[in-house]
Amino acid sequence: MSMFEHVRGVSVFLSLVILCALASGIAVGTDHGDHVDRSVSPPRAGANDLREIDADRNLSSGTTFWQGQTLVVDDPNEIVKNDRLHLREYDEGADQLGALVREFEIDGPVRIDTTSLQGTYVLVPAGERTNTFVVDNGTITETTEAAAPFEVLVQTLDVRLVGGGASNGTVETDLELALTSNRARYNVNVTAPGLTFVELESAFIGDRLLRDQNAPYADRPPIDRRGDDYGMYADNDVIVLRGFADGRLQSDFGTAESIPRAVTVQVSDTGVTDTAEISASGIETGPFEIAKVAAPGSVRPGTTVRLSATVRNQWSIPSERDVIFRLRDGGQTTIELSLPAGASTTVSTALSAPSDSGEYEFTIATDGDSANGTVTVTDPNGSDGGSDEGNDDGENDDGGNASDEKNGGSGSDGGNEDNDGGDGPIAIDVNLRLGVGALLTLLSGIGVVVWRRR
Known part of the structure; x- marks a missing residue:
């Protein structure tokens, strides 16, 4: 065998060895890489x-x-x-x-x-x-x-629904869950009455756009139960989204059979919970309803105006909100109110009446409802500024009307006399002017004819 044939045989053998090694490495690497990509080592305590x-x-x-x-x-x-x-x-x-x-x-x-x-x-x-x-x-x-x-x-959590503009004819379906907390990042459990896990999944990660907007942070530890690529699992119709900070979760309930009455968000590890509710007419901004308002009919300038309101918690969970009392030119008071689910109570405050007589509007507002009315401030002597102003206005109105009737009547009657008789000074002057003009025109025409005949 020649030297050339020997070298060629060695080269072929080495090539086969290299190809086998590469194929084996690729197969092993592929299997190992697939395993690493699909699992994350959880934190450990000791062993x-x-x-x-x-x-x-x-x-x-x-x-x-x-x-x-x-x-x-x-x-x-x-x-x-x-x-x-x-x-x-x-x-x-x-x-x-x-x-x-x-x-x-x-x-x-x-x-x-x-x-x-x-x-x-x-x-x-x-x-x-x-x-x-x-x-x-x-x-x-x-x-x-x-x-x-x-x-x-202690972690805080505030959840509110913000409208995105889309509607199914009754309520908005394209909504955002606005989350606010003193904690930077946390996993959340999202539930909604009447919606299944499949409907929740469709509402929050049903398409690529939603998945991109609601994508979890990459540096969060894995969900401590059955999880997938989107950091969620089905458990009693709960969708778990992981690693969210203060901000908004996009949702789309357009494909759901019904719009949920509420969306509840619970932090997975601390259990802190808040609920945002949707009313039949759209997004409900808060839990409280003002069922009844009480205010005095009239007060004297500078005295106390006592306003009260009966407030009911419409939500199915305990809620805490501010109730704000305002009186025009009389100040404002804010009362922090906490009510159990479905409970109601009466809150009241005292404001100072304005120093000037008249009617003043008051407003009682809370997150979810508001009511208003008026309070009359009267003069202590009985002739309140509102009454005097009314009398003055009435006298001026009467005088104005009398003057209008006098002037208008005169003008109207004169107009009628002109139409009926036509013998007034203005009519005589107009007729005289028209007659003189016609006579001058006639004389001018005669002069032209005579001149031409000459």
Whole structure:
């Protein structure tokens, strides 16, 4: 065999080896890449999955958490000597430990329910007040003489429906859920009475435009239950959208068999909930209805005007809104009112009557309804400014009418005399002028004829 044939055989063999390696690498890479793309490693507490122990977040020193979250801490390195630890309040200003909140026994991961917590706390060894535990991502790492606190805050949430302009003839179907909270990002459960999961899915992520507008933040942890590419799952007709901050969720209820009476948004881990309702005539701006208003018929200048209103909460959940009382030229008062679902109460206020006599409009307004009326301010001597003005106006009106009748009557009668007799001075003057003009025209014509004959 020649040298050329030997080299060519080696080249062919090496080519086959390289091709096989590439094919194997591509197959392995494809399988591995598909697995990585479709799964996200969840946060872990020690060696335990958060989902397995039904927790929301790993506890870490120096971190802020939200009331209602379930935190988890573990001691895989056996730093806790007596297998018990205490959760205590902590005063940052005074750098002192406070009251004992709860005692835990370390036997695997410990779940800390924050439903009743609000403020700053530390974990300390049971029976000690000089050292605190340092916790990093759910794991106790060491003890320290310095404080290693964490904070628990209360999340706020306000949900309102904003019209987008589209309508099905009765109410707007293209709506936006405006969310406002003191928390930057959070997962939300969205429900609506009478709508199935499929209808909710269609309303919020039914097409690519909605999916783009309502897309979750990429850096959010996965939903702690059955999730998909859009960060949602079907559970008792609840659609879960993840990672939303203050802003608006676009929706389209045009394909639903009926428009929901309300849309409820609940933060997944804290349980904070708010509801935006839709009335039969469109978007209802608030929960309260003003059922009855009471006001005095008349008051004296500068005295007290007492206004009251019976307010009813139309919503199916407890609601809190402001009730505003206004009196023209008499000031304004705002009352913060909280009512259970379906409850009603009467609120009242006292405003100062204007110093001038007359009628003054008052308004009672709240988020969802308003009412108005008038209060008469009268002079203490009985001849109130409104009455005097009425008399003055009446006298002027009567005098004006009498003058008009006199002048108008004279003009009207003169016109009638002209039409009937035609012998008035104006008519005589006009007739005389017409006669003289005709005579001059006739004489001029005769002169022209005589001149031409000559």
